[in-house]
Amino acid sequence: MKKLLVICLTALVTTAGFGQSKPAKTIENLKAGIKGETTASAKYAAFAKKAADEGKKQIAKLFEAASKAESIHAANHSKVLEGMGEKMETITPKFEVKSTAENLKAAIDGENYEVTKMYPQFMADAKDENVEKAQRTFRWASETEKKHFQLYTDALAALTSGTENTLPVSYAVCPICGNTYDNAKAEPNCSFCGTPKARYIVF
Ligand SMILES: [Fe+2]
Numbered sequence: 001m002k003k004l005l006v007i008c009l010t011a012l013v014t015t016a017g018f019g020q021s022k023p024a025k026t027i028e029n030l031k032a033g034i035k036g037e038t039t040a041s042a043k044y045a046a047f048a049k050k051a052a053d054e055g056k057k058q059i060a061k062l063f064e065a066a067s068k069a070e071s072i073h074a075a076n077h078s079k080v081l082e083g084m085g086e087k088m089e090t091i092t093p094k095f096e097v098k099s100t101a102e103n104l105k106a107a108i109d110g111e112n113y114e115v116t117k118m119y120p121q122f123m124a125d126a127k128d129e130n131v132e133k134a135q136r137t138f139r140w141a142s143e144t145e146k147k148h149f150q151l152y153t154d155a156l157a158a159l160t161s162g163t164e165n166t167l168p169v170s171y172a173v174c175p176i177c178g179n180t181y182d183n184a185k186a187e188p189n190c191s192f193c194g195t196p197k198a199r200y201i202v203f
């Protein structure tokens with residue numbers, strides 16, 4: 001009987017993960033990711049307003065859609081962090097709003113950093129520490145940022161050449177992973193997470 005009790009207690013302790021060390025790098029990366037995504041979301045919302053003030057409606061829509069996508073990434077990272085029993089401190093986003101052309105350049109630089117440096121490192125750390133949910137949320141964000149990088153690059157080129165009328169008229173955002181489409185080219189199911197098109201948020 002005593003032996004059975006010991007076995008049961010051992011199983012309980014093992015299942016609950018007591019005594020196991022937490023994935024320190026991934027926890028730190030999730031917090032940095034939440035900070036980055038929350039800041040990007042606030043920044044793009046402000047850039048959208050600036051573009052609308054300048055009469056650049058199509059670029060304003062792109063910033064609005066990307067702002068939503070970044071808030072979805074922040075929420076997804078937060079869910080994973082909280083699932084690990086960790087909490088995020090309050091963040092005050094800091095950024096500057098300049099002209100729309102300069103804002104697009106700043107957005108391109110930010111996305112480029114996340115795609116080439118930040119998320120590849122975060123995904124490698126999450127793989128090393130074997131945190132599958134973190135690998136997934138980082139992958140969804142990283143794949144989205146690659147698309148944002150391209151959309152912003154196209155918008156800046158159009159703005160520079162005075163061909164903004166060739167830009168997408170609306171954008172679609174997957175509510176689950178943040179994937180962002182030119183709405184006219186949105187796939188029936190999200191290419192990252194499989195969510196059906198009917199659920200996309202359209203800007
Ligand atoms: Fe982005």
Ligand SMILES: [Fe+2]
Binds near residue numbers: 175179
């Ligand atoms: Fe998705």
